[in-house]
Amino acid sequence: MxxxxxxxxxxxxxxxxxxxxxxxxxxxxxxxxxxxxxxxxxxxxxxxxxxxxxxxxxxxxxxxxxxxxxEGREQPGDVSGHAMKLRYTPVQSSVDAIEQTRSDALDEVASLQGMPVIAAGLHSALAPAVVAARAIDPSLRIAYVMTDGAALLMAFSETIPALREAGLLDKTITAGQATGGDIEAISLYGALAAAKAIARADVVVVSMGPGNLGSGSRWGHASIEVAAIVNAVAALEGTPVVVPRISFADARERHRGLSHHTVTALSLALARAQVTLPSLAPERAAEIRDRLQEVARKHDMIEVDLGTAEAALKESPVPLRSMGRSYEDDPDFFRAAAAAGVHAATLARARR
CATH class of the missing domain: 2.40.50.140 (Nucleic acid-binding proteins)
Known part of the structure; x- marks a missing residue:
């Protein structure tokens, strides 16, 4: 209602x-x-x-x-474009979908050719992943794909304009029913193809916008879309890099240490992904490894030395916050996202 x-x-x-x-x-x-x-x-x-x-x-x-x-004010609006988003709602709007306007370029994309694509279950992983990737190689072109798993209007995000103003993010793409990116895509596959062919990205980050929906149950959370992201990236012959949701500040048992959201998504992914882990205190590392046991045979667990990205996080020009917590409150959450950024940047640099 x-x-x-x-x-x-x-x-x-x-x-x-x-x-x-x-x-x-x-x-x-x-x-x-x-x-x-x-x-x-x-x-x-x-x-x-x-x-x-x-x-x-x-x-x-x-x-x-x-x-x-x-009230009392009409909105004439620009009704150009032939693709409708937010379809059959009172706020449905028309956009120029890249699959229509640049089908010539996208139809040529048969493969992402190993391009690293970071899959994150929370929008708050975007900033630390991008900051870390830039710390490894400032020359990288980084694109962000926002799915329709949470907020549908990109304008709701405060992180994206902050990243753009800091010169850290090159292009934004909104996929599915999400709208407001530099590039509008009908599907996640179209968005990934556009990231390669139009945005010329070296690294791509894919996540939902702000407003993750959860229920406390195994299947009832929006972060489960990470499985579909992994599958899409692999189907297009990219390299899926998954951000594990790690927190030792979350009071909820299901999210403490390694979130059940990550374990569930990895268990559902049909393709093999690279799951990046930052260095942790021995007892914390053991706890995370134990939680990953049930999916360890399906995916590659990669320990990442953050190197210069560690300092970059602490000096980030973009505010780092997740679930109301800052970097100081919950450093391992942001370090886990940064590990994915470091690894993706390293892979991208090796591809040049």
């Missing part, structure tokens, strides 16, 4: 990356809200229609209401 309320905008601040942060007043109570540029311009005094569902439920993605429309 959807909860819809009306509110009046009392504060508005454009972020410069596709959204406007608002303070709205609903029945005398002030609250935070987000308005996407695609909804049209919004300013102080406007009456807005708000989706308040997530905030009402107190969900992790519910820090702010979402503007659905500005």
């Amino acid at each position: 959807i909860q819809i309320r009306r509110g009046t905008v009392v504060e508005a601040r454009a972020t410069g990356h596709g959204t406007t942060d608002l303070v709205v007043e609903i029945a005398g109570v002030r609250a935070q809200a987000i308005s996407y540029d695609a909804t049209g311009p919004v300013d102080v005094g406007d009456v807005v229609v708000l989706n308040t569902t997530a905030v009402a439920l107190g969900l992790g993605t519910g820090g702010a209401h979402i503007v659905m429309a500005v």
Whole structure:
């Protein structure tokens, strides 16, 4: 069900990356809200229609209401493009899909030719992976593919504009129903082909956007898509590099040490992947190895020395946060993602 309320905008601040942060007043109570540029311009005094569902439920993605429309204002919009995303919803929109506009180039991609592709189960792994890869080789071209496993509008991510502004990320691609990237792709396969043929990437990171959905059950979590990512990369003859979700700060038993999300996804992957592990304290390393036993025969476990990437993480120009925790709070989570970045960069450099 959807909860819809009306509110009046009392504060508005454009972020410069596709959204406007608002303070709205609903029945005398002030609250935070987000308005996407695609909804049209919004300013102080406007009456807005708000989706308040997530905030009402107190969900992790519910820090702010979402503007659905500005009352009394039409949005003519640009209706170019022949591919619809967010199909059959009130916010379906047209895009120029790369598979249509550059089919000549993409149809030539029969293989990724070993290109390393990092598969991560959380959006918060993106920044440390990219920062680490750049620390190994600043000349690499790095592309990011956002799947439709979580947030569907790339503008919701604060990490991506920060990486772009720091000069760390070259191209963004949105796959499936996700939208807002430099390149729009109909499928994950099309996105990977575009990363090679159009973005000319040396390294690709694939993950969902912000807002991972979990349930505490084996099958009920969005991170399970890592299995499908591994399979897609392998089918196109790329090199799948998996970020293990490691945390010794998470109070939840199912995520402490090595998350069950990682184990489940690796157990479902039909293709062989390279699972990168950072150096850990002996007792922690033993715990992670023990958890990986059930999938160790299916995949390659690779220990990675972070080298210069260790310092790069600590000095990252992009904020590192996951589940409300910083690098200082949960260093091994970010070091695990960085290990994938280091390994992928090393593979990419060897391919040149």
